[in-house]
Amino acid sequence: MSFDLPSPDAGLRDPNLAEAERLMTVCNSCRYCEGLCAVFPAMELRRAWSDGDLQYLANLCHSCGACYHDCQFSPPHEFDVNVPAVLAKVRNDSYEAHAWPGALRPLFRRHGAALAIGVALAAALFLAGFIAAGDPGALWSAHRSPDLFYALMPHSAMVGLFGAAFLWMLLAVFMGARSFWKATGTPVDGLALGRAGHDAATLRYLDGGGMGCMNDDDQPDDNRRLWHHFTFYGFLLCLASTSVATVYHYVLDRPAPYPLWDLPKILGTLGGVGLVIGPIGLLRAKAKRLPDLLDPRFRSMEVGFLAILLLTGASGLALMALRSTPLLGPMLALHLGAVLALFLSMPYGKFVHGLYRYLALARWRREDPSRG
């Protein structure tokens, strides 16, 4: 008897969505994985999945890998059930599909190249600006000036430039998230948003169903959750450092530089350390990851985001270490270039995963049937 796996919408739907639908049909008939994470119980609430439903499930998936190793039908079985890889594809497609403005969507798949060019260009422009705007030789002597950085670039110019980049980033990310939510969301309440915040902050579902994630084989020995915490909280600490410094500057009239023991310095140093350790751990985990579980189309985006975070953290720490040497100027140009490239690239790269996943978690927390 010939054997054909059913795929009801094959040919009508985007191939990745059609494959995701086929897998959800298989998984919904089995349900053995329902205790591993939120994806499977969310799947079970329906028998047919719209494009938005599949994007929602894809963004609920944290790619822990447990279901791949637990599945009796994963490759080389003829049913070819590879949920982490297929949901990774749908998830990456969803980042691209909802990005705003649409003309910039190609940046996702050329993220690494775009970042490299962006950093180089921005750093070069900062250097050129320092040289053109400052006194002759200021680039190499700013470390002796009482104004330090501001001898090279006035505070108001820095705030104006980075403020504008930051606002643009917020707008673009908001527009993307709004499109994503329109496609995938349902009305949620404060309770769901709060619980989802907790799930996101603790990476509740990045634990392989309780025993740890799987990466290169079925040993639950992966530390991605730890590395991700370093990265995420490092990023938040850096943001907090900048925010506190802004308050110091405008409210308390205490301009930089700050001493080592002061809050912006402590937050920034800890954050910088997190942004170095975390991305290195995640890059190493990614290098070891079972190739079956990856979406090679978006490798540049995934590696690029980690690389720019690492560069931001490392150049920030280096700037602090070298602030009293003639390298202050060039290092400042590199650091500012990295930060600017990071901000501008955020809506068109892996950064959006945090927001989309949070929104998916919020929907799950709202529709979870076991919710009291």
Place this chain on the structure above:
Amino acid sequence: MWDVLVAGGGNAALCAAIAARRAGRSVLVVEAAPKFYRGGNTRHTRNMRCAHDAATDTLSGPYPEAEFLDDLMRVTQGNTTPELAQMMIRESKDMLGWIQEQGVRFQPSLGGTLSLGRTNSFFLGGGRSMLNALYRTAEGLGVEVRYEAEVVGLDLDGPRLRAAMVRQGDREERIEARAFVAACGGFESNFEWLKEGWGERAENFLIRGTPYNRGTVTKMLIEGGVMQIGDPTQCHAVAIDARAPRYDGGIITRLDCVVFGIVVNADAQRFYDEGEDIWPKRYAIWGRLVADQPGQIAWIVFDAPNLERFMPSLFPAISAPTIPELAEKLGLDPAALDATLSEFNAAVVGGRPFDHTELDGNRTQGLAIEKTNWAQRIETAPFYAYPVRPGITFTYLGVKVDAQARMVMADGTPSKNLFAAGEIMAGNVLGQGYAAGIGMTIGAVFGRIAGTEAANVV
């Protein structure tokens, strides 16, 4: 020379290997399947039935030994070995803790299986997850595992094994061991053997699990003088989707929608009361019923309101706006199917609220074969059908064992160093019938005992 040689790679084999290794013995596991397919039918399981005196995090209430024994006596209709059954049920209580100490994790019962929430412990992540945990533990303890290593010969000195011939690729190796545990499943993937019991009908059977359960070791043991139990017609057969692959379609090809409509054979005729009993009993009889029909195929036919009343399965139902059109799609005689449907609809008495979770008393009146519960007119388009064939889950024929999991020779004397666990000896406890999760209980309990006793031989 190994202390203990274990043939097989599923739950029973690994429990035996771990128990023997924990007793300090050197243990070699030879698994005929490649690594991905290791573990035979354990890959497709999802729970284990163990007695317990109180509710736990994952079990909703107590399941006393006496109740377990009652359940076993009921499903086997007394066709069991009472001492072994009682011993196994007693040991199953301790198994709940022991198996978790080996790394296996439990969760509350899965969606759609609430009826098992009190009695059965569900594996978090399913059977393959459970198996992966056992392998991690066994290998961590120093058990050696070889894949694609099939036992192709036994060097027996009467009731004692001297060595086994193991084939890996083109290489055949004689492996000596002080004790031998046969935990390598049944023979359901061996169509020649199935045909000895079923004749050519077996050609149309589908095997729900591994293609590696060929019964090679069982056959060699019986030919070597070990007592056989059961006969080759005995197997657990359910009706599964006829479109499933010949092997390893697993749980997702099952269909549990018999109660919602009627079941017709290739002549478009009904052949059994679809309302006889509730799940899981009805689940286990339809495989045999379909095996007795022409071509070993049948179709479950129902109408629109019922489509989402049962667990979804892999393949979509075949649908059509009218019964004759549906018959065309199924390759049945349209007039005959239409006549069967009309006759059935005219005979439906109904009148009570439809409730598929209990015998609801909605019956037909005046048919040669009545439907005694859940009879409802099949009248709302579109109409649906699932083709079904017998799906063989496991076989009962095997080797006789005693309470030490020691094989018994044909003359009734115990063997010296031959042990068996799991499906190869399940018939000692489960002479017929089935209760969810009991195969895993047999495998784990007898596996652990076999490993412990094999360690004592040395």
